[in-house]
Amino acid sequence: xxxxxxxxxxxxxxxxxxxxxxxxxxxxxxxxxxxxxxxxxxxxxxxxxxxxxxxxxxxxxxxxxxxxxxxxxxxxxxxxxxxxxxxxxxxxxxxxxxxxxxxxxxxxxxxxxxxxxxxxxxxxxxxxxxxxxxxxxx
Amino acid sequence: xxxxxxxxxxxxxxxxxxxxxxxxxxxxxxxxxxxxxxxxxxxxxxxxxxxxxxxxxxxxxxxxxxxxxxxxxxxxxxxxxxxxxxxxxxxxxxxxxxxxxxxxxxxxxxxxxxxxxxxxxxxxxxxxxxxxxxxxxxxxxxxxxxxxxxxxxxxxxxxxxxxxxxxxxxxxxxxxxxxxxxxxxxxxxxxxxxxxxxxxxxxxxxxxxxxxxxxxxxxxxxxxxxxxxxxxxxxxxxxxxxxxxxxxxxxxxxxxxxxxxxxxxxxxxxxxxxxxxxxxxxxxxxxxxxxxxxxxxxxxxxxxxxxxxxxxxxxxxxxxxxxxxxxxxxxxxxxxxxxxxxxxxxxxxxxxxxxxxxxxxxxxxxxxxxxxxxxxxxxxxxxxxxxxxxxxxxxxxxxxxxxxxxxxxxxxxxxxxxxxxxxxxxxxxxxxxxxxxxxxxxxxxxxxxxxxxxxxxxxxxxxxxxxxxxxxxxxxx
Numbered sequence: 357x358x359x360x361x362x363x364x365x366x367x368x369x370x371x372x373x374x375x376x377x378x379x380x381x382x383x384x385x386x387x388x389x390x391x392x393x394x395x396x397x398x399x400x401x402x403x404x405x406x407x408x409x410x411x412x413x414x415x416x417x418x419x420x421x422x423x424x425x426x427x428x429x430x431x432x433x434x435x436x437x438x439x440x441x442x443x444x445x446x447x448x449x450x451x452x453x454x455x456x457x458x459x460x461x462x463x464x465x466x467x468x469x470x471x472x473x474x475x476x477x478x479x480x481x482x483x484x485x486x487x488x489x490x491x492x493x494x
Numbered sequence: 495x496x497x498x499x500x501x502x503x504x505x506x507x508x509x510x511x512x513x514x515x516x517x518x519x520x521x522x523x524x525x526x527x528x529x530x531x532x533x534x535x536x537x538x539x540x541x542x543x544x545x546x547x548x549x550x551x552x553x554x555x556x557x558x559x560x561x562x563x564x565x566x567x568x569x570x571x572x573x574x575x576x577x578x579x580x581x582x583x584x585x586x587x588x589x590x591x592x593x594x595x596x597x598x599x600x601x602x603x604x605x606x607x608x609x610x611x612x613x614x615x616x617x618x619x620x621x622x623x624x625x626x627x628x629x630x631x632x633x634x635x636x637x638x639x640x641x642x643x644x645x646x647x648x649x650x651x652x653x654x655x656x657x658x659x660x661x662x663x664x665x666x667x668x669x670x671x672x673x674x675x676x677x678x679x680x681x682x683x684x685x686x687x688x689x690x691x692x693x694x695x696x697x698x699x700x701x702x703x704x705x706x707x708x709x710x711x712x713x714x715x716x717x718x719x720x721x722x723x724x725x726x727x728x729x730x731x732x733x734x735x736x737x738x739x740x741x742x743x744x745x746x747x748x749x750x751x752x753x754x755x756x757x758x759x760x761x762x763x764x765x766x767x768x769x770x771x772x773x774x775x776x777x778x779x780x781x782x783x784x785x786x787x788x789x790x791x792x793x794x795x796x797x798x799x800x801x802x803x804x805x806x807x808x809x810x811x812x813x814x815x816x817x818x819x820x821x822x823x824x825x826x827x828x829x830x831x832x833x834x835x836x837x838x839x840x841x842x843x844x845x846x847x848x849x850x851x852x853x854x855x856x857x858x859x860x861x862x863x864x865x866x867x868x869x870x871x872x873x874x875x876x877x878x879x880x881x882x883x884x885x886x887x888x889x890x891x892x893x894x895x896x897x898x899x900x901x902x903x904x905x906x907x908x909x910x911x912x913x914x915x916x917x918x919x920x921x922x923x924x925x926x927x928x929x930x931x932x933x934x935x936x937x938x939x940x941x942x943x944x945x946x947x948x949x950x951x952x953x954x955x956x957x958x959x960x961x962x963x964x965x966x967x968x969x970x971x
Contacts, residue, residue, distance in 0.1 A: 364901045366532050366559045412748045416741075423737060430730060431680055466931060468622040468691045468971075470585040470733045474744060474757035475561035491561045493585050493733075494692050494902070 360388035369469070369492040370476070374485070378414070379441050381479070381486040385418065386425055386439035386453065389469075392492075393429065396463040399437035402456040409449045415477050417447055418488055422472035425453065433458045467494060495539055497526070503954035507535060512755065513542040518550040520888070520954050525555055525946060528899055532559035534566075540755035541569050546576020546764075548836060549829055552888050554843050555950040556897030556942060562758030565842035565898075568891045573824065573835045577761035578769045580743065580776070582839035584820035585736040587779030589694075589727030590844075591866045591894075592660075592787050592816035593877065594794070595713075597808040598720040600700040604966070607698065610801055611924040611967035614696060617797045618790065619688040620971040621928035626687035628789070635683055636671040642781030643816075646788035652813075656788060658855055660816040661845065661863070664784035666823075669777035675738045678775075682731030682782060687789035689726050691928070691971030693936060696794060697723040697868070698967040699875065705959040709861040709879050713814050715961045722798075722811075723868055723875060723963070724790050727820065732779035739772045764837050773822070773837075780821060787816055814877075815864040819844045819894035825853075827889050838889045846880030846892035846957045865957050869896045869944030871925060871936055871968045872918060876948050878957035892957045896941040902931070909934035918968070927970035936970060 363370040373388055375381025390399075407424045411417030429436060436455035443450040470493040479488045497507050497519065505526060507517035517538040521529055529535065534557045541563055542551035548570045557566035562581035571577055603610075619626040630638065638645045643657055643664025657663045671679075689696060699721050704710045715721075728735075743760040746768065754760060762768040795811050802809065822839045829836075847854050848862045855863060862879035869875050873896075884890050900908065914933040918925045927933050951957050 362903055364903060366901050367565055367898045368561055369902070412745050416744065416748070420741070423741070427677060427681075427734075431677075465622045465928070471737050473561040473581075474740070474760065477757060493561060 359384035365491060368494050371490055371492065373488045373490065376484060376486070378486060379444050381488060382418070382421060382441055382444065382449065383439045385422065385488060387437060389422065389425055390429070390436050393466060393469060394435050394463050395466055396435055399435050400456045401438055401454040403434060404452055404454045407451045407453055411447050414446045415479050417449060418479060418490070419472050419474060419477065421449055422490065426469060426472065428453065435463055469494060495535065497535060503950050507539055513539055515542050515547050515550050517542050517553065519553040519557065520950055520956065521555050522946065522950050525942070525950065528942070529557055534559050534564040537562065537564040538567060540759060541567060543755050544569070544571070544577055544579065544759060544761060546571040548572055548834065552891070554893035555947045556842070556893040556895055558897045560841065562756050563839070563841040566893055567841045568839065568843045568888055570827065570836040570838045570889045571764065573764045573837055576764055576837060578764045578772055578822060578837055579759055579761040579839060580736045580739045580772060581758045581760065582841050583736065583776060583822050584841055585733040586727035586820055587732035587735060587776055588783035588818045589820040590783065590787065590816060590818040591723060591725045591868055592791060593814040593864065593866050594722040594791055595715060595812055595814050596720045596722070596798070597810035598802070598805065600718050600720055603720060607966045608924045610698060611926055611969065613801050614794065614797050614967065614969050615926040618696060618793050618969060620969060622691045622971065624688045624971070625684040628686045630683045630686060632679055635679055638686065638785050639671045639674065639778035639781055640669045641665060643784040643788040646785045646792070651789045651792040656813045658857065659813045660784060661818055664788060664816065666777040666780050668774055669781050670774035671778055673771045673775040674735065674778055678731055678734040678738065681734050682729065685729040685731065686782070686786055687793065688729060689790060689969070689971050690729055691932065694726045694971050695871065696790070696969040697965050699723065699963045699965045701961050702874070702964040703962040705961065709960040712858055712861045713864055713877065713960065714812060715814070715877065721963055722794055724787055724794065725868060726787055726790060728779040728783035729786065731782045735775050735779045739775065743768065776822060780818065784816065815866060817844045817866050825889070827885065836889070840891055842894050843891045844894050845890055846878070846884045847890045848880045848882050848885065864960070865892050867893060867895060867944070867948065870938045870941035871965060872921060872923060872938035873944050875963040876944065876959060877961040877963070878951065878959055880957050881955055883955035884957060888956060892951060893947060896944040896947055898940055899942050900940040902935040905937060905940040906931055906934045908939060909937055923965050923968060925968045925970065932970050
């Protein structure tokens with residue numbers, strides 16, 4: 357199952373993410389995020405970071421998760437490709453994320469994302485299929 | 495939601511439902527058709543619902559859909575009962591534009607523009623995640639946050655003359671680094687003096703036409719002389735500040751059960767501790783951006799000096815002006831005959847204060863400060879001056895650029911199979927960029943025609959043309 361679709365938006369990036377469960381949705385937003393940021397044939401598992409996130413509802417939790425991933429990626433100059441979610445509720449998350457440092461010989465940058473916004477933010481679940489819509493500021 | 499015509503350049507969305515004030519759109523009939531293709535007007539109506547908003551929610555002629563506030567939006571709030579909205583400033587706090595003039599004659603240097611482009615591209619840190627040569631300690635970073643462009647001048651990146659020609663002398667008072675998160679400080683420590691990516695740019699161009707001689711003379715602009723535009727902001731430092739406060743305001747709004755038309759419009763009362771904390775942190779972001787543009791200009795000056803060693807006397811590289819276009823300012827305005835202290839949010843909009851205004855630098859007080867409006871990379875940019883009518887109708891504001899018409903994905907589709915760099919070169923414009931899709935996303939067809947936007951600005955009486963610039967070299971991140 358594909359993990360994301362880019363939708364039309366005039367100046368920014370509107371993305372639909374998909375998953376077969378809440379856990380799967382959160383994992384796929386992670387891998388989709390780094391596919392949106394970078395073009396990379398293969399990302400090795402050389403470094404690991406622990407992530408905790410909290411939100412006042414599941415949508416806020418999703419934004420908190422994306423904020424953590426964007427921050428780890430930028431400050432450490434890292435591409436992440438593995439997202440192991442150890443604990444997940446509607447408002448809390450604990451995970452381990454893995455990847456490798458950015459290497460211009462192997463990876464190319466597609467775009468910069470400034471932030472994940474709350475605009476049009478929505479998570480829906482229908483017949484076990486989860487979908488999240490997030491608009492990112494470019 | 496109904497929009498009706500007031501005259502050829504003014505449209506109104508009447509107050510309805512939760513709107514507290516009407517929405518005013520500055521646009522021609524033709525431009526309005528484009529504007530109605532996306533959700534800008536719905537976003538404008540949402541802004542009009544926010545507490546304490548005064549007079550009108552305003553859309554400039556370059557308006558397009560944003561995330562919460564429309565881009566090209568202006569909204570002013572009474573400081574005694576109104577709100578401050580981080581989304582109404584934007585993640586890129588004090589993204590803005592500066593114009594530098596030179597004494598170089600286009601006719602003498604045009605044949606070397608491609609080479610100059612390559613020299614700038616290799617000497618200015620550009621692109622996603624770029625780090626410059628400046629590595630700030632936390633102590634120095636806090637000084638940058640408080641002192642703004644003055645920090646840059648004190649550390650050898652410019653002159654007092656530069657500060658005298660920068661909006662608010664490149665510094666907002668009341669910046670408080672204790673309101674910043676560790677993450678903001680972490681992100682800001684290595685990014686000072688970097689251009690960034692996306693629609694940020696450095697553009698070498700020239701003055702193609704002078705419309706108004708008195709103001710042009712005051713600005714030092716002459717036909718045929720080479721100019722440099724720099725468009726950049728507060729980098730990851732600013733993005734993190736906005737993100738931190740939006741997250742906190744959203745949680746607070748949720749806790750209080752505040753009904754908001756869009757969660758991205760999460761806000762706090764200006765007179766609350768949270769509101770004051772955001773303004774103090776926003777000021778840090780704004781000051782960082784002014785320091786950033788000051789340093790970028792210094793790097794450009796150095797590159798040009800080294801490139802033209804035989805022309806040292808002619809170079810005369812002077813800052814004309816630096817203007818913010820993502821910011822909130824505390825200003826005094828007259829509304830229905832009464833002086834009011836307001837928090838004016840300009841999201842993709844600039845100040846346009848007229849002759850005589852106390853906040854116009856002394857060098858320009860006889861004519862008004864320069865209003866810098868860059869077009870897309872293939873077309874003109876304009877320099878204008880503000881008017882009393884702008885003070886009356888838009889809280890002394892004007893648009894900030896051409897405004898997008900195509901989404902990035904639509905632009906990439908349209909550019910498939912094309913070499914945008916070669917198309918630009920055929921027009922005599924040399925472009926350089928790091929990221930693969932940037933040139934496609936930023937191609938001229940992705941933007942409104944700047945001439946149409948400026949026509950409306952002029953006809954609506956918001957600002958008057960002073961000069962038109964044309965691009966020669968464009969450096970994109």
